[in-house]
Amino acid sequence: MSATLRTRDEHREQPRDDTRAPRRSRQLSFGHWWWALPGIVMVLAIHYVATSIGGFFAFTDWSGIGSFAFVGLDNFVKIFSDPTKFGSLLNTLFLAFGSVIISNVAGLVLALGLNRGLKSRYILRVLFFMPVVLSPLAVSYIWKFIFDYNGPINLMLKSMGLGEYAKAWVADPTWAIWTVLIVLVWQNTGIAMVIYIAGLSSVPVEVEEAAAIDGATLWQRFVHVTLPGIRPAVAISTTLGLVNGLRVFDQIMALTGGGPAGATETLATQVYKQSFALGNFGFGAALALVLTVIILVFAVIQQRATSGKQGEN
Amino acid sequence: MFRYTKFTAIREVAFWIIALIFLAPFYFLITTALKSDSEAITSSTLALPVSLDFSNFTKVLTASGNSNVVMGLVNSVIITAGSIVLLVLLGSLTGYVISRSTRRWSRGVFYLFLIAIVLPTQLGTVPLYIGARAIGLTGSVWGMILLFSGMLLPLAIFLYAGFFRGLGTEYEEAAAIDGASRTQIFFRIVLPLMAPATGTVATLAGLIVWNDFFTSLIFLGGSQNQTLPVAMYYYIGSLVSSWNQIFAIVIVSMIPILAFFLFAQKQFMQGFAGGLKG
Numbered sequence: 001m002s003a004t005l006r007t008r009d010e011h012r013e014q015p016r017d018d019t020r021a022p023r024r025s026r027q028l029s030f031g032h033w034w035w036a037l038p039g040i041v042m043v044l045a046i047h048y049v050a051t052s053i054g055g056f057f058a059f060t061d062w063s064g065i066g067s068f069a070f071v072g073l074d075n076f077v078k079i080f081s082d083p084t085k086f087g088s089l090l091n092t093l094f095l096a097f098g099s100v101i102i103s104n105v106a107g108l109v110l111a112l113g114l115n116r117g118l119k120s121r122y123i124l125r126v127l128f129f130m131p132v133v134l135s136p137l138a139v140s141y142i143w144k145f146i147f148d149y150n151g152p153i154n155l156m157l158k159s160m161g162l163g164e165y166a167k168a169w170v171a172d173p174t175w176a177i178w179t180v181l182i183v184l185v186w187q188n189t190g191i192a193m194v195i196y197i198a199g200l201s202s203v204p205v206e207v208e209e210a211a212a213i214d215g216a217t218l219w220q221r222f223v224h225v226t227l228p229g230i231r232p233a234v235a236i237s238t239t240l241g242l243v244n245g246l247r248v249f250d251q252i253m254a255l256t257g258g259g260p261a262g263a264t265e266t267l268a269t270q271v272y273k274q275s276f277a278l279g280n281f282g283f284g285a286a287l288a289l290v291l292t293v294i295i296l297v298f299a300v301i302q303q304r305a306t307s308g309k310q311g312e313n
Numbered sequence: 314m315f316r317y318t319k320f321t322a323i324r325e326v327a328f329w330i331i332a333l334i335f336l337a338p339f340y341f342l343i344t345t346a347l348k349s350d351s352e353a354i355t356s357s358t359l360a361l362p363v364s365l366d367f368s369n370f371t372k373v374l375t376a377s378g379n380s381n382v383v384m385g386l387v388n389s390v391i392i393t394a395g396s397i398v399l400l401v402l403l404g405s406l407t408g409y410v411i412s413r414s415t416r417r418w419s420r421g422v423f424y425l426f427l428i429a430i431v432l433p434t435q436l437g438t439v440p441l442y443i444g445a446r447a448i449g450l451t452g453s454v455w456g457m458i459l460l461f462s463g464m465l466l467p468l469a470i471f472l473y474a475g476f477f478r479g480l481g482t483e484y485e486e487a488a489a490i491d492g493a494s495r496t497q498i499f500f501r502i503v504l505p506l507m508a509p510a511t512g513t514v515a516t517l518a519g520l521i522v523w524n525d526f527f528t529s530l531i532f533l534g535g536s537q538n539q540t541l542p543v544a545m546y547y548y549i550g551s552l553v554s555s556w557n558q559i560f561a562i563v564i565v566s567m568i569p570i571l572a573f574f575l576f577a578q579k580q581f582m583q584g585f586a587g588g589l590k591g
Contacts, residue, residue, distance in 0.1 A: 030413040030485050031406075031495055039407030039466055040422060046463030047429040050437030050444070057439065064443075110328075117317065118325045126578050127332045133574045133581060135524040137542050138563045141549060142338045145345065145358075145556050152341060152358045186335075191585050198586035243431050250526045253546070268527070271435045276531060281439050288436035299431045 051292070058286040063279050075286030088265040089290065091177060095266065096245030099184035100238055106185065107192025107237070112226070114193070115200045125197070129190035136187060140254035143183045144170060147255075173263045176256050180264055183251050188244070192237045199233025200226070239302045246295050267291040346370075346560035353557040369561035376548055382565060384537070385544030388454060390569075392540060393522045395458035397515050400469040403462065404514060405507055408473025409499065413482070423474060429467035434528065442531060452536030460532060461525070465518045472517070476510035477503075513584040516577065523570060541566050 058075060062068035079085045110128055114121040131139060146152050147169035154166035169175050203226055211221050249268040252258060258265040258273070267287055275284030345353060349366040356363070373382055411419040441460070442451065450456030484506065488498045526542040533539055539547070545566050549559050574581055 029415070030482070030489075031410045031499060033410060033414065033416075035499075036407040036410040036422065039403045039470060040425075042403065042463045043426060043429055043466050043470075046441065046460070047432055047437065047467065048425075050440045051432060053440035054436035054438070058436075064439075113324060113328055117321050118328065119317070120325060120329070124328055124332055125582065126575075127336060129578070129582055129585075130336070130571070130574065132585065133520060133570050134567055135526070135542050135570070137524075137526050137546060138566050139338075141559055141563050142342050145341060145560070146338060148554075148556075150358065155358055186338075194582045194586040198583075247433055247435070250542075253526070254549075268435060271438075272527070272531075275439050276534075285436065285439060288433070288438070292433050292436045295431060295433050296428075 054285045055289055055292075057282050058289040060282040060285075062282040064275075064281040068282065071282070075283050076290070078283065079286060079290060084262040084265060085270065085287070087262060088267055088270045088287075091264060092246055092248065092266040092268070092291070092294075094177065095181055095184060095248050096242055098181050099188055099245045100241040102181075103185045103188040103241060104192045104234070104237055106189045108196050110189065110193040111196030111200055112222075115197060116205075125193070128193055131187045132190040134187070136183075136250035137254050139187055140183055140251045143179065143186070144255050147179050170256050171260050173260050176260060176264045180248070180251055180255055183255065184245065184248065188241055192241065195233050195237040195240075196230060199230035203229035235303065239299060242298055242302060243295055246291065246298070267294075342560050342563060345556050346564050348557045350555070350557065353555070366557075369558045370565065372558060373548070373562045373565055381537075381539070382541070382544050382548065382562060385539045385541040386565075386569070388538050389523060389541040391454055392457045392461065393519050395454075396461040396465070396522045397519050399458060399462040400465055400518050401511055401514060404466060404469030405473050405504070405511070406499075407466075408470045409477055409503060411470070412474040412477035426467040426470045426474075430471060434464060438528070438531060445532060451532050452538055454538055457529065457532060457538075457540075460528065461518075461522045464528070465521060469514045469518060472514050473507065473510050476507060480506060512580050516580050516584045520570070520581070 057068075059070055059072060060068040061071045061074075079089070114124050114128075118124065148154075149166070149168040153169070157163060157166050167175065169179050208221055208225055211225050216224070247268050248266050249272070252264055252266060252269050256264040258269050267290060271284050271288045271291065273284075274280045274287060341358065344361055345358070346369055347365050347367070348356065348362045349364075349368070352363060352366070376382055411422050445451045445456055445460070450459065484502050485498050488502050493501065524542065525540070526546065529540045529543045530546070533543055545562050548562055552558055
């Protein structure tokens with residue numbers, strides 16, 4: 001190590017007459033490579049090694065203790081043939097895509113409205129962003145009350161004479177998944193909003209004004225001036241939302257616990273229940289592997305599709 | 314050209330109405346938490362409490378065992394603070410080296426971290442749990458700090474590397490010419506300059522650790538060292554629809570992070586908006 005140090009130090013003598021060369025010249029180097037070692041080792045161990053071991057157990061019937069046998073693709077066959085497990089996959093996709101679409105549209109509307117002009121825009125931004133910082137678990141309990149049979153929603157329906165529509169929302173097989181979606185959207189809209197506000201700041205006012213003077217309507221200005229300018233923001237916001245949405249866990253544990261009758265199970269809740277409650281480590285790992293592959297595939301597709309045309313942002 | 318017109322005023326009012334509807338859940342949260350047991354059952358859920366009853370809060374704060382909320386609060390603070398310190402230290406060093414290095418390996422290592430950001434924790438959770446149990450780190454505050462640091466390190470490194478790439482090397486070059494060692498350059502020159510990136514790392518990572526439920530539930534499950542979300546989960550699990558008490562604990566759990574947010578809202582919002590730029 002001291003040998004490499006010595007040679008680099010000798011190099012440092014040279015760049016005296018090097019001031020005209022581009023910055024970050026190769027001769028002058030900062031930091032020691034081994035400073036990165038603890039970080040690299042930790043990431044390798046906690047992310048890559050652990051994930052690989054988990055992937056290995058996905059092809060076994062291990063229960064968490066004792067011996068195990070290889071079962072080939074049996075676990076995956078079980079996932080795709082068991083209606084509850086396959087349903088949890090569909091629920092995961094529904095919640096992820098549903099929440100991304102709705103919260104990005106809502107976030108964009110808020111961003112456009114609160115971008116400039118309004119006097120109280122800074123306070124409004126803070127208010128709309130507030131749910132983002134709260135724990136998903138705590139937030140879900142508030143909404144569970146709102147959707148409760150004796151809760152405010154049914155009360156309002158009854159007072160409007162729509163009493164026949166009142167129901168126990170989180171215990172209803174059709175509606176339970178929608179309550180989860182609403183909670184997700186409520187918490188994620190603020191993230192989309194601030195990403196779009198940051199994106200909008202790169203769209204110059206002059207261009208918008210010029211388009212307006214040339215007679216472009218509000219909609220034309222949005223489609224031809226604003227939207228192309230915020231394409232990188234769309235890429236970031238949707239990718240982030242999708243990756244987080246596919247992992248949805250806390251909201252379901254608090255709102256429905258996966259019920260009624262598995263109607264709101266997702267891959268993440270199933271991984272938890274199979275691995276830790278039922279002791280099917282092998283099967284839980286297979287579910288987690290499916291989740292991992294889906295997230296990686298969508299992250300790559302999303303990046304290619306939305307930022308690819310743009311090239312470097 | 315874009316002046317404050319009558320139309321802007323209408324828009325302003327409209328957005329305030331939307332905001333009030335959007336924040337209506339907080340109305341139910343606060344009013345219900347202040348109702349007494351009998352009033353919570355009999356009164357309308359839309360009504361204000363007749364008299365303010367703070368007994369729910371005293372009940373919540375004196376709970377013991379698995380659902381010891383005060384203990385959970387203390388543990389959450391320790392785990393969050395410890396993780397932030399470790400993440401700032403390891404994240405900045407690693408991010409600095411890979412962004413300043415011109416060698417080929419640093420590019421590869423950068424992608425290693427980038428992929429790890431999206432890699433879900435679920436698949437590695439079981440092996441990590443077994444490993445942690447084998448060396449006695451489950452149910453321990455220190456184990457959680459190590460675990461969270463490792464889990465969020467790719468994000469911290471990514472944020473620092475991006476920041477250092479945009480930071481010119483003039484100061485460091487000047488210090489090097491004046492004869493400062495590499496260690497001196499990092500701690501005397503770079504460390505003070507990286508404060509904005511540290512703010513982003515601390516708020517983003519701190520928020521994720523503070524609000525984490527899945528990892529804490531698994532690694533601290535059944536132990537006395539619960540974090541706040543897990544203590545809340547157990548506490549609420551023991552109640553049946555006593556919404557006034559449930560909401561008292563929900564409020565207690567929200568106060569620290571909300572206070573922090575209102576104190577540093579700009580930091581939080583910029584962190585989410587700019588910090589995650591890919």
